[in-house]
């Protein structure tokens with residue numbers, strides 16, 4: 001029985017690893033049981049599970065995650081934009097009802113780092129003060145880094161976000177990010 005259901009957005013420039021992150025996170029372990037359709041959440045998103053893909057062209061995966069700090073399972077619905085961010089109607093559906101967001105950039109893509117404040121503003125404008133975390137992905141490519149660790153940490157401080165470094169490729173610090181967001185969501 002799931003007490004908590006959270007819609008989680010993963011935002012950031014194209015190519016930073018958003019789709020890979022969601023797939024990596026949701027693939028591991030048991031999927032959330034389908035016996036209880038999260039109707040409230042679907043209604044909040046303005047869609048129904050069977051129709052969402054062809055209707056709005058965005059996709060999400062779900063995952064049941066045990067969060068030790070909460071002592072229970074949380075059901076997370078992780079939404080991916082699949083590069084459709086520029087379409088306004090999709091944007092609205094994508095952001096609607098979200099309770100948490102990952103703001104991701106890539107170690108090897110300077111523009112993705114520079115875009116972090118605008119992604120943060122966008123989430124805040126659409127969703128208000130929801131749980132967020134800043135994630136630097138592709139830390140396996142640190143030898144090709146175009147962002148220094150000081151800059152990244154300073155960005156996190158400035159935006160008031162907890163900072164994670166992840167390697168989606170190796171599954172490093174992926175579950176930790178979502179687990180943190182579930183906890184933070186609970187405290188908001």
Ligand code: GDP
Nearest residue numbers: 013014015016017018019020137138167168169
């Ligand atoms: P999206 O456009 O943000 O959804 O990014 P994708 O998930 O499509 O990933 C873009 C590319 O980065 C793909 O080729 C991924 O395999 C690769 N990628 C994702 N995460 C990592 C990582 O941690 N390390 C490395 N080296 N490549 C990654």
